[in-house]
Amino acid sequence: MTKLSVNINKIATLRNARGGDVPNVLEAARSIESFGAEGITVHPRPDERHIRYADARELKPILKTEFNIEGKPIQQFIDLVLEVKPAQVTLVPDAEDAITSNAGWDTIKHKEYLKEVISEFNSNGIRTSIFVDPVNEMIKGASETGTNRIELYTESFAVDYAKGDKNAAKAYAECAVLANKLGLGINAGHDLSLQNIKFFKDSVQHLDEVSIGHALISEALYMGLEKTIQQYLKLLK
Numbered sequence: 415m416t417k418l419s420v421n422i423n424k425i426a427t428l429r430n431a432r433g434g435d436v437p438n439v440l441e442a443a444r445s446i447e448s449f450g451a452e453g454i455t456v457h458p459r460p461d462e463r464h465i466r467y468a469d470a471r472e473l474k475p476i477l478k479t480e481f482n483i484e485g486k487p488i489q490q491f492i493d494l495v496l497e498v499k500p501a502q503v504t505l506v507p508d509a510e511d512a513i514t515s516n517a518g519w520d521t522i523k524h525k526e527y528l529k530e531v532i533s534e535f536n537s538n539g540i541r542t543s544i545f546v547d548p549v550n551e552m553i554k555g556a557s558e559t560g561t562n563r564i565e566l567y568t569e570s571f572a573v574d575y576a577k578g579d580k581n582a583a584k585a586y587a588e589c590a591v592l593a594n595k596l597g598l599g600i601n602a603g604h605d606l607s608l609q610n611i612k613f614f615k616d617s618v619q620h621l622d623e624v625s626i627g628h629a630l631i632s633e634a635l636y637m638g639l640e641k642t643i644q645q646y647l648k649l650l651k
C-alpha cells in the first residue's frame with residue numbers, strides 16, 4: 415500500500431496572494447486529512463514565497479497524520495525541523511533561484527555532508543529521506559549516508575509519460591528494486607498527477623509514499639479536494 419501525502423504549498427501560495435489568511439492552511443490541512451490523505455507535506459523555502467516556517471510550527475500540533483517537511487538543509491531549516499520534529503524530513507538540494515526543485519542529490523559528492531545532517535535528524539527520532547534522480551549510483555550513494563528512505567524525483571517520468579513513452583518508469587522501477595535490496599524505503603514525488611499516478615504505481619515496486627501538490631491542488635479546482643483525494647487513494651491501492 416502506498417501512502418498519499420498532500421503537499422499544501424500551493425494553498426499557501428493562494429493565501430499569500432492577498433496577504434491575509436484566506437485560504438487558511440491549517441483548516442485546509444485538517445480537511446485534507448479528513449478526506450483520507452495519509453500525510454501532509456510542506457516545502458518551506460528561504461524566501462517563504464508559499465508555505466512559511468511559522469506554518470510548519472503551527473501545523474505540527476494539529477495534524478493527525480504523518481507530517482513531512484521537505485527542504486534544503488540550510489541552518490535555518492535544520493533548526494526548524496529539530497524544533498518541530500515531524501515524522502519525516504526530506505532533504506532536497508534546492509538551487510538558489512529555482513522556481514521549484516529541479517534535481518536530486520549527488521549522493522557521492524555530498525556523502526559526508528548528508529551523513530552528518532541525517533545522523534542528527536535520525537538521533538532526534540525523525541525519519542530521513544533524500545531526494546534523488548533515478549540513477550543506480552545515486553541510490554548506492556544514498557544507502558551509504560544512513561538515510562532511512564529515498565524520494566525518487568519524478569519530473570522526468572512525468573514528462574516522458576506525457577509524451578507517450580512506455581518506458582517512462584523503467585529507470586525508476588530498477589532503482590526501486592535496488593533501493594529495496596539496500597534496505598531503503600521508497601518515496602516519490604514531483605509532477606505526479608491523476609493522469610500518471612496509476613502507471614507509476616503499477617510500474618514501481620516497494621513504493622511507500624508519494625507526495626503530490628501542484629497537480630492535486632490544480633485538479634481540485636475542478637473536482638473539489640475531497641473527490642480528488644479519493645481518486646488518488648483509489649489509484650494508489
Ligand SMILES: CC(=O)[C@@H](O)[C@H](O)COP(=O)(O)O
Pocket residue numbers: 421423424457459464484506513514515545603604627
Ligand atoms: C521536492 C519536490 O519535488 C517538491 O517538494 C517540490 O519541490 C515542491 O516545491 P514547490 O511547491 O516550491 O514547487
Ligand SMILES: NCC(=O)COP(=O)(O)O
Pocket residue numbers: 421455457484565602603604605606625626627628629630
Ligand atoms: N515531494 C514532492 C512534492 O511534495 C510535491 O511535488 P509537486 O506535486 O508539487 O510537483
